[in-house]
Amino acid sequence: DAGVTQSPTHLIKTRGQHVTLRCSPISGHKSVSWYQQVLGQGPQFIFQYYEKEERGRGNFPDRFSARQFPNYSSELNVNALLLGDSALYLCASSLAWASYNEQFFGPGTRLTVL
């Protein structure tokens, strides 16, 4: 069975640009969460979506937005990129939205902002 897939794997952008990252969850999973991981730190929660609705949001500015589609795939959008947005962006899928559900991570998108 396919795991969580993310695209693209790597991305280089310049300050001020916009980026869209994509995620497809494990088949049968209805919840997708997004995380940002900078070097030397654990992943930081950005968003969780379940059944196309936002169920949770972390402490990230409004430049970060996301959505979930009817097929449960998801997009993370970041506007007006800053150097500090350079990180590994991880998508995780789970069966449902409650926190006791185990989350399974995709390989991530490594974003570099120059």
Next chain:
Amino acid sequence: RKEVEQDPGPFNVPEGATVAFNCTYSNSASQSFFWYRQDCRKEPKLLMSVYSSGNEDGRFTAQLNRASQYISLLIRDSKLSDSATYLCVVTSGTYKYIFGTGTRLKVLA
């Protein structure tokens, strides 16, 4: 105080050794706990959930101490392939995973 704290290490241990990591958390209302393993420049992979009664999976044992607000991971008979960063996760509220910064383990031949 951070919500989830881990000793960053590195823990350098010889093959065959037993090693233990602790992870402390600040929110006494946290309900669910997990250990993930992350290899360099890869995604975190679920190692095990941590139950109130503790749980064991082969060489790995996880424990939860609610009174002192920490979880632990014990690795017995360490293998070279166990070298990785071990991330603990504590849930907050109904949906949020909070990760520690991770503990680096290096198993030496």
